[in-house]
Amino acid sequence: MSDNPALRVANLSQNSVTSFDIRPDSKALVALRDRLGLSGLRKLRFHGTVESRGKRDWQLAARLGASVTQACVITLEPVNTRIDVDVQRTYLANWTAPTEDEVEIAEDDSIEPLGSHIDPYAVLSEALALALPQYPRKLQADAGETVFTEPGKTPMQDQDARPFAGLASLRDSLKGDT
Secondary structure (H helix, E strand, O other): OOOOOOEEHHHOOOOOOEEEEEOOOHHHHHHHHHHHOOOEEEEEEEEEEEEEEOOOEEEEEEEEEEEEEEEOOOOOOEEEEEEEEEEEEEEEOOOOOOOOOOOOOOOOOOEEEOOOEEOHHHHHHHHHHHHOOOOOOOOOOOOOOOOEOOOOOOOEOHHHHOOOHHHHHHHHHHHHHO
16 A cells, blocks of 8 residues: 555646556555455556546546455355456545435445545555455356255245245135135
8 A cells, every 4th residue: 555655636737647557566465355355356457547627626537457256155166257447536625525314315426525635545445345246156156945944844945935925825725715
C-alpha cells in the first residue's frame, strides 16, 4: 500500500490527466487475498486516470484485472476466475449525505464525496471485492439431493419443498374421495 499512495487533490492538475498503474507486490497480494478470504490472487493490475470534471469535481476511470482462486461452494475444490472490469468513480465536492431515516438509493452508485485525497488503492480493493463471484462453482459440480428426517419417518425430498407441492398432495387426496 505504501507503494501506491493516495493522490492529494490539491496537487492534481485541473488541465491535465493524472495516470496511475497499480501492480501490488507479493506481500500486498497476500494481505489483500487474506482480507478478502481468497485461496489465491495473481496478476492483479489496476490502471487508469483521474481527471477534473468541472471546477471542483473529479472523475476516476480505471480497468481492474485479476486472477482469483476461491473454494467451490459445493465441492470446496479450487475455482479459478478471471476478473476484468471497468471501474468508475465520481468525486463530488458538494456531495452531502442524506439525513432522513429512509432514503432512496440513487441509481448511480459510483458517486463519492470528495475529500482531501483520492485513493486508487482503496478503489481497487473495493472494486475487487464487488467483482468476486459470490458463489464460485466448479463446472459440473452438483449439490445433489439432500434428505433430512428423523428415524422411522418418511423423509422430505427437495421436490416436496417446491411452492406447489402442497397443492399437488391436496389434489391427489381429493381424487381419492370421488
